[in-house]
Amino acid sequence: MRLLRTRAELLSWRHLEPDRPLHFVPTMGALHGGHQSLLRRAAERLDGRRPRVLLSVFVNPLQFGAGEDFERYPRDLERDGQLAAEAGAEALFAPELSVIYPDGPEGGTRVLAPAPLQRELCARSRPGHFDGVATVVCRLLALVRPDRLLLGEKDWQQLVILRRVVADLGLPLTVQGCATMRGEGDLALSSRNRYLQGGERQQALALPAALRDLGAAAAPGAPAGPLLALVRQRLQEAGLAIDYVQLTAAHTLRPLPRVEGLSLLAAAVHCGSARLIDHVFLMPRPPIVAIDGPAGAGKSTVTRALAARLGLVYLDTGAMYRAVTWWVMRQGADPASAEAVAPLLQNLDLQLSRDADGGQRVSVNGQDVSEAIRSPEVTALVSQVAAHGCVREALTDQQRRLGEKGALVAEGRDIGTAVFPDADCKVFLTATVSERARRRAEDLRQRGFAVPPLQELEASIAERDRLDSSREVAPLQQAEDAVELITDGLSIDAVIQALVDLFREKVPEEAWPGPGGQPRA
Structure with missing residues (x-):
């Protein structure tokens, strides 16, 4: 592990392997198991690439008030270096005061943390503390220029403030919060526990x-x-x-x-x-994630993987509309006629289940139709059937009942607007028409179906977008509080990681740990 003391040493190290993502953990030293947990998380491969991990140790005078413990705050750089190396850090940046504040702590530019986030909790008894935190972290980020900043959820107010500062300043990095590490008796690990x-x-x-x-x-x-x-x-x-x-x-x-x-x-x-x-x-209930978007944007693939990653149930609402469409076709009814479709819903037993591999299976009146509903014939007619108010009302009611207990990821066209308007995390997942046509052709090829010309697929997808967006009942549209994620040029792993990051901005690890449960020292 490299020890970096100057700005020049940091810049030289940073340029050694520019193609690897850089993950950064800022600390004031006195490392413990919580810091080591952050470093191990920082070393994880997130989208198939192995990141570089940098730790900083700097006791920041600007975040200590009068009479606080700046002078006696524990300092042991040699021990910190040993613990950091054990946890996977490749370098430790331990700058002198002049590197961070060339004109002294009081002489340089200050960053003011958002006032609304400084009215309660620790800010009430530590005035100026979070301005000092925001200032030093912005200075460190300017020097390090990481792709990802990892912070503990233990200092929750600090995490909320720094996320807001990064967003407000448009800094090009991801802020990742990590659950509090606890020791004996559930005491949160802290450097000040040494006192x-x-x-x-x-x-x-x-x-x-x-x-x-x-x-x-x-x-x-x-x-x-x-x-x-x-x-x-x-x-x-x-x-x-x-x-x-x-x-x-x-x-x-x-x-x-x-x-x-x-x-x-x-x-x-x-x-x-x-x-x-x-x-x-x-939390009033376990979280719900709503992922909407047009046809062919890859929602089913990434939503299924996201559900497994977060320990949530996967709800493929598109499969439900496909199943109804298959049933209408099977009965020989006119898919364009609501009067012909409505009676068929009365005797429809539509069931969703999971197979041994965690995939979703779909049955209609006891018959497994999981593969049949993916045929080009069903795809061509599903927008017509889904546009009928009777169909959307019946399936929306069923989806809402499935979501009453929470703990699910649902994808479709109107999940965040009509089905789960109170979802904890909403994403509008999309891609260009040309990209979706390319993906549709590949999917048909893998399933053994004939592949039409790309131009024909593009026209079909564009028409389906028009039908989905213009239907009278629950049209396809982006919810006001949904984040748009354009997936052109992104690998599946990268899209899944982006969704995880969006989820964690809304739902802390401590509130919903996922499959692994809460970490401990």
């Missing part, structure tokens, strides 16, 4: 226990007042000096009068000379 003496470590365990126990008992809609009072009582009984106990919206950090949406129950306490922070997330 705990004798019985104080046992005393500190009351903080995660109070938040965990009382947060788990809080029902959706429960008023904040009694909940916060109970947490304060538990902390005071343990002899902890309370800085704050608050219930806020997870992403805006505004105080909440009751448990609603994704809520953050957070507290800061003093235990001896240590100031400790912790939180839990409260």
Whole structure:
């Protein structure tokens, strides 16, 4: 592992392998298992490429207030280097003060963190702290120029603020939050845990226990007042000096009068000379991801993989409309006539199930039609059938019932607008008509069907877009709060990773860990 002390050394190292993505973990040193977890996450291959991992160690004076522990903050660069190397860091950037602040901490440009995110939680008792954090991180990002910045969810307010700063400044990188690492008694790992003496470590365990126990008992809609009072009582009984106990919206950090949406129950306490922070997330139901977009954009392929990656159920709503279309064709009814289609829905038993490999199977009245509904004949007529109000009403009701328990990824044409308007994460996945025609030709070829000329496929896809977008009931359109993701030129792995990143901007790992569960030291 390389030790970099100057700007020139950093730039020289950064240019060694420019084709590899650079993942960056900024710290103030005094490394522990939580930092090592971030470094191991930073070393993971995300889209088939092996990243370079850089750690920085810099105790930033701008984020310490008067009377805080800047002078006695633990510093041990040699030990930090050993722990970083063990966790996969390829280089450690440990600059002198003059490298970060050439004109001194007070003499250079300052970055002001967004005011609305600095009204509650730690900002109330640490004025100027997050401005100092935003300033030093922006300076580090300008020097390092990483592709991905990894931060712990333990400092949730800091993560929310830095995500906003990166977005507001249009910085070309991804901010990845990683779940809090916990040790014995669920105490969140922190460099300041070193200040705990004798019985104080046992005393500190009351903080995660109070938040965990009382947060788990809080029902959706429960008023904040009694909940916060109970947490304060538990902390005071343990002899902890309370800085704050608050219930806020997870992403805006505004105080909440009751448990609603994704809520953050957070507290800061003093235990001896240590100031400790912790939180839990409260969710009314497991998350729902809505992925909409036009035909041929690759929604089914990536949605299925995304569901497996996040530990969610995959709901292929397009297959449901294809199954109805297959049934209409099987009955010899006119697919363009709502009057002819409506009676066929009365005796329709449409079931979705999963096979041994996790794929979705579709049956109509007991017959497996998973392959039959992918034929060109069904594809040509599905937009006509799906446009009928009776069809959309019947299937939308069924989809909503499937989604009442949450924990699913659904894809289709109107998932984020009509079916799950309250989805936690909405994406409009699309591609150019020419790209979708190319993918459709490849899919037909692999399935053994005849492949029409590309020009004919492009015309067919464009017409289907027109029909889907102009139908009277639930037309194809991008939800106002959906993020558009154009997939031209992206590999499947890259699209899946982009979807994971969008999901994690909305749903923290601590709120929905996924298949692996919460990490521990």
